Amino acid sequence: MTDRKALVGIARKSILKGSKSFAAASHLFDRETRERVWLLYAWCRRCDDIVDAQDHGGALGPQDGMQERLQLVREKTALAFAGRETGEPAFDALGVVARETGLTLEMAGAVIEGFALDAADWQPHSEADLMRYCWHVAGAVGVMMAVVMGVSPDDADTLDRACDLGLAFQLANIARDIEEDDAAGRCYIPLDWMAEEDIPPGEQMKPHYRPALTRIVARMCRTAHVHQCSARIGAARLKGRQRWAILAAAGIYGEIAREVERRGDHAWDHRTVVSNVRKLGFIGKAAWAAVRPVPRSCLAAASERKMSRQDLMDLARHTRPLA
Numbered sequence: 001m002t003d004r005k006a007l008v009g010i011a012r013k014s015i016l017k018g019s020k021s022f023a024a025a026s027h028l029f030d031r032e033t034r035e036r037v038w039l040l041y042a043w044c045r046r047c048d049d050i051v052d053a054q055d056h057g058g059a060l061g062p063q064d065g066m067q068e069r070l071q072l073v074r075e076k077t078a079l080a081f082a083g084r085e086t087g088e089p090a091f092d093a094l095g096v097v098a099r100e101t102g103l104t105l106e107m108a109g110a111v112i113e114g115f116a117l118d119a120a121d122w123q124p125h126s127e128a129d130l131m132r133y134c135w136h137v138a139g140a141v142g143v144m145m146a147v148v149m150g151v152s153p154d155d156a157d158t159l160d161r162a163c164d165l166g167l168a169f170q171l172a173n174i175a176r177d178i179e180e181d182d183a184a185g186r187c188y189i190p191l192d193w194m195a196e197e198d199i200p201p202g203e204q205m206k207p208h209y210r211p212a213l214t215r216i217v218a219r220m221c222r223t224a225h226v227h228q229c230s231a232r233i234g235a236a237r238l239k240g241r242q243r244w245a246i247l248a249a250a251g252i253y254g255e256i257a258r259e260v261e262r263r264g265d266h267a268w269d270h271r272t273v274v275s276n277v278r279k280l281g282f283i284g285k286a287a288w289a290a291v292r293p294v295p296r297s298c299l300a301a302a303s304e305r306k307m308s309r310q311d312l313m314d315l316a317r318h319t320r321p322l323a
Helices: 004-018 020-026 031-052 066-081 089-101 105-119 127-148 156-176 178-183 191-196 207-235 240-266 276-289 296-302 309-319
Strands: none
Touching: 004 020, 004 031, 004 089, 020 031, 020 240, 020 276, 031 066, 031 089, 031 105, 031 127, 031 240, 066 089, 066 105, 089 127, 105 127, 105 309, 127 156, 127 207, 127 309, 156 178, 156 207, 156 240, 156 309, 191 207, 207 240, 207 296, 240 276
C-alpha cells in the first residue's frame, strides 16, 4: 500500500488540478488539517471521475456502464474503510484519513448516493429534490470535512452548518454550469421551477427563455446565500486557521454565485471564474472576518433556511434506493 506521504503528494496534485478555488483556501489550514482535507478531496474527486468517466472534471466521457462504475466506487470505498489495499491511491487516501479522524462508511455512503442519482439519469422535480441532490454530492462532503477538522460526530448543529456550506457550494456550481450540464444531457433545475416560468423540459438554454432562466438562477443564488450565511455561524466555532480557511472558501464560492447573478442573461456567455487576484482579496477579507462576530445580516439570512440536514437525510432515506 502506498505510504501516507506519497498519498498526500498525490492528493495535493489532485486538488490543484481539480479545484483551484478550494486548493487556494486549503493552504490556510494547519499542516495536519490541510493534508487530511487533501486526502478526503482526492477520494471525492476520484469517485466523481470514475462514475462520469472524466479526468478531474471537464467533459464527460462515454456514459455507458455507469452502474458498473458506480459499483466499483462502492466496492473500493468499502475496502478502504476495512483497511485493505484498494489499488487506487485516492481510495487508499480515504482509508488513511478515515482511520485518523473517525469518518464512517455511512458518511461516505451518503456521498456515493449522489453519484447514484446521476447514474440514474435523474432530474429534480421540486426544490426539495434539488436540495436532496445537493446534500448527497456536497452537503455530506461538508459533514465529512468538518469531522476531518475535528468537529465531533455528536455535534449535530455544527455538522448542520458544515452541510449548509456544501449546499451553498453546490448551488453555486449548478448555477454556473447550467450550459455545460445541458450539453451533457443533464439538468439540475427543478421541473417545478421551470413550469412556473413556462420553460418546457430540456429547452432551458434556448435564447427566448433566457430571461426566465435568469430569474430561476437568481432564486438559486439567493438560496445559496442563505446556506452560506448559516455556515458562517458554524465556522465561528472552528479553530482560528480552520475558520480562516473555511471563510475564504465560502467567500470565493459565494463570489461565483454572486457573479452569475450579476451577469444576468449573459451568465453563460463564458464560464464564471474568480481570478487569482480576487481570490487573494477574499483570503484577506476572511482573515478579518475570522476575528469578528457573525454579522447580524448573516444571522437574519440564516433564519430563512427551509431544510435542515436532518430533513435532507430523512428525505433521502424515504426515497432510496435509485440505483
